[in-house]
Amino acid sequence: MTSSYFIGVDLGGTNIRTARFARQSHIPEAKAKHPTQGAGGPEVVYQRLEAAIREVAPNDLADVAGVGIAIPGPTDPYQGIVMKAPNLPGWINLPLKQIMEQRLGRPVFLGNDANLAALGEWKFGAGRGHDDVLYLTISTGIGGGVISGGRMLLGARGLAAEVGHTLLDPNGPLCGCGQYGHFEALASGTAITRTARSRLKAGQGAGSKVIDLVAGDLDKVTSAVVGQAAQAGDEFARKLIAEAGEYIGQALASLLHSYNPSIVIFGGGVSMLGDLLLEPARAKLRQYAMSDAYWENCPLVVAALGDDSGLVGAGTLVMEETDL
Amino acid sequence: MTSSYFIGVDLGGTNIRTARFARQSHIPEAKAKHPTQGAGGPEVVYQRLEAAIREVAPNDLADVAGVGIAIPGPTDPYQGIVMKAPNLPGWINLPLKQIMEQRLGRPVFLGNDANLAALGEWKFGAGRGHDDVLYLTISTGIGGGVISGGRMLLGARGLAAEVGHTLLDPNGPLCGCGQYGHFEALASGTAITRTARSRLKAGQGAGSKVIDLVAGDLDKVTSAVVGQAAQAGDEFARKLIAEAGEYIGQALASLLHSYNPSIVIFGGGVSMLGDLLLEPARAKLRQYAMSDAYWENCPLVVAALGDDSGLVGAGTLVMEETDL
Numbered sequence: 323m324t325s326s327y328f329i330g331v332d333l334g335g336t337n338i339r340t341a342r343f344a345r346q347s348h349i350p351e352a353k354a355k356h357p358t359q360g361a362g363g364p365e366v367v368y369q370r371l372e373a374a375i376r377e378v379a380p381n382d383l384a385d386v387a388g389v390g391i392a393i394p395g396p397t398d399p400y401q402g403i404v405m406k407a408p409n410l411p412g413w414i415n416l417p418l419k420q421i422m423e424q425r426l427g428r429p430v431f432l433g434n435d436a437n438l439a440a441l442g443e444w445k446f447g448a449g450r451g452h453d454d455v456l457y458l459t460i461s462t463g464i465g466g467g468v469i470s471g472g473r474m475l476l477g478a479r480g481l482a483a484e485v486g487h488t489l490l491d492p493n494g495p496l497c498g499c500g501q502y503g504h505f506e507a508l509a510s511g512t513a514i515t516r517t518a519r520s521r522l523k524a525g526q527g528a529g530s531k532v533i534d535l536v537a538g539d540l541d542k543v544t545s546a547v548v549g550q551a552a553q554a555g556d557e558f559a560r561k562l563i564a565e566a567g568e569y570i571g572q573a574l575a576s577l578l579h580s581y582n583p584s585i586v587i588f589g590g591g592v593s594m595l596g597d598l599l600l601e602p603a604r605a606k607l608r609q610y611a612m613s614d615a616y617w618e619n620c621p622l623v624v625a626a627l628g629d630d631s632g633l634v635g636a637g638t639l640v641m642e643e644t645d646l
Numbered sequence: 647m648t649s650s651y652f653i654g655v656d657l658g659g660t661n662i663r664t665a666r667f668a669r670q671s672h673i674p675e676a677k678a679k680h681p682t683q684g685a686g687g688p689e690v691v692y693q694r695l696e697a698a699i700r701e702v703a704p705n706d707l708a709d710v711a712g713v714g715i716a717i718p719g720p721t722d723p724y725q726g727i728v729m730k731a732p733n734l735p736g737w738i739n740l741p742l743k744q745i746m747e748q749r750l751g752r753p754v755f756l757g758n759d760a761n762l763a764a765l766g767e768w769k770f771g772a773g774r775g776h777d778d779v780l781y782l783t784i785s786t787g788i789g790g791g792v793i794s795g796g797r798m799l800l801g802a803r804g805l806a807a808e809v810g811h812t813l814l815d816p817n818g819p820l821c822g823c824g825q826y827g828h829f830e831a832l833a834s835g836t837a838i839t840r841t842a843r844s845r846l847k848a849g850q851g852a853g854s855k856v857i858d859l860v861a862g863d864l865d866k867v868t869s870a871v872v873g874q875a876a877q878a879g880d881e882f883a884r885k886l887i888a889e890a891g892e893y894i895g896q897a898l899a900s901l902l903h904s905y906n907p908s909i910v911i912f913g914g915g916v917s918m919l920g921d922l923l924l925e926p927a928r929a930k931l932r933q934y935a936m937s938d939a940y941w942e943n944c945p946l947v948v949a950a951l952g953d954d955s956g957l958v959g960a961g962t963l964v965m966e967e968t969d970l
Binding site for chain 2 (some may be wrong): 396405406451452453470471473475476477478479480481482483484485487488489490492497499501502503504572575576577579580581582584599610611612613615616619620
């Protein structure tokens with residue numbers, strides 16, 4: 323009996339997504355999607371995870387080399403412990419690797435979702451052929467993952483590449499982590515939403531499509547709405563996206579000095595705005611970088627695997643770990 | 647004939663220092679120190695380098711496994727090219743590895759001086775036993791080196807860990823690299839000197855020991871003088887050092903999020919002030935970090951090898967490269 327398949331799991335606050343992969347492939351042979359039901363607490367989620375995994379695993383997991391799980395929060399991949407999953411109530415210091423291995427009888431590997439998205443994009447997406455990759459997900463929050471010298475950069479406790487919490491302005495707005503002025507607090511979807519509502523309520527943006535799109539109910543403005551208006555050419559919305567892009571460029575200058583990647587890959591919903599976001603980022607990066615050598619051969623691109631970066635990365639993690 | 651010795655070279659703006667090491671030792675068997683004479687241009691420095699290397703190499707380099715050179719500036723270690731050495735006139739894109747191999751007939755390896763200091767401290771100094779090390783040198787400028795997962799973090803072109811150019815304040819003072827508000831522009835010896843002179847000339851610090859130490863000639867105030875006064879208990883000087891320490895803590899928060907080291911090692915002259923500098927850094931780090939997990943098991947310590955970190959690291963580089 324050979325162990326021929328790899329299971330990837332993307333554990334999200336809303337849905338659990340699972341996929342079965344063959345070796346060296348990122349095209350799922352089977353996929354499943356179940357509501358996470360995180361409000362029920364960890365035990366409920368364990369059951370949901372097991373069900374979603376078994377749904378894509380033939381023959382009672384007999385042919386499965388292992389299961390990789392992308393975790394939405396800081397995770398110790400060495401010990402297999404979820405340190406914190408902010409969107410899952412009760413998820414603090416849970417030994418999920420051990421728990422799921424007992425349930426499944428197969429090896430389980432954990433990773434932070436952005437770290438695994440970086441791994442997936444590196445092996446099968448926009449980062450193929452590069453040894454040094456910086457992956458950023460710009461969505462509700464900002465996450466990061468780094469491949470350095472052909473290996474995942476994890477750090478002492480697996481907490482490396484939390485680049486969304488790069489401090490850009492000590493006097494800046496409150497971040498999701500409780501601190502102030504972090505990159506995430508200035509350039510995430512949440513930040514765009516907050517700034518858009520605040521400006522509109524202060525009377526700016528009169529005549530903007532953003533107002534039309536929410537039929538005047540300013541509390542319904544979101545970064546997605548702003549993005550939609552920006553894509554339609556709305557100047558108020560474009561300025562908001564451009565400002566987020568400028569903060570991205572400012573953060574990138576420091577991050578490129580830190581990691582010196584040969585490509586930066588952008589995932590997450592806000593990144594789908596493409597050059598509306600990335601062109602201002604490029605301009606600021608060029609302004610703030612200490613040398614052209616950091617950016618002249620380092621393209622900023624959108625993720626090739628889209629929403630599946632983390633799912634593919636979770637499967638890739640198993641391929642990597644069981645190849646050793 | 648066995649290749650039993652390793653030569654380390656610390657190429658500085660003022661002096662070239664060389665040492666001969668036995669395998670797995672950081673205690674030099676021989677040392678030499680020659681003036682760099684950088685004003686004479688690259689050819690003169692090549693001659694000085696060769697002379698200083700031969701002085702510590704017995705038997706016409708026959709028993710030498712290789713020569714490692716720590717370069718004071720951005721360096722491509724893969725190609726063996728010095729991209730820029732700001733304190734050495736004419737040192738732009740020099741293929742130093744090739745040039746010195748032709749002169750010496752032995753393998754030559756290059757590295758950025760702060761990267762190699764990190765390597766030296768990791769193998770033989772304060773970082774022994776750690777897999778994830780952040781090394782910072784706080785002197786005229788601020789340099790950095792990172793060991794991640796038991797390997798030097800180099801990046802695509804060997805330009806990683808230039809953490810002195812982490813952007814802390816876009817409205818901040820001019821940095822040595824030509825940009826503004828970088829960590830180096832706010833917390834280096836140069837920054838302390840600049841701030842001290844500026845405050846004293848504005849009439850602050852009346853009665854400070856700093857003024858006595860320069861006999862009232864404020865243009866003679868340096869960070870070393872400020873440090874001396876701070877160690878003697880002078881409040882004006884202590885505040886200047888503490889402010890630099892606070893910027894160090896602010897930068898460390900982002901750097902620990904990026905690299906998640908298990909130890910931070912401080913080299914360079916300013917770091918010799920120890921807790922006068924590092925206690926304010928610790929306080930700010932705790933304030934700005936997104937989670938205690940980043941700092942609670944990550945001590946901030948002073949380098950164990952002192953001025954020899956880079957010299958030892960250059961020798962260590964040869965041990966590492968010729969072990970492969």
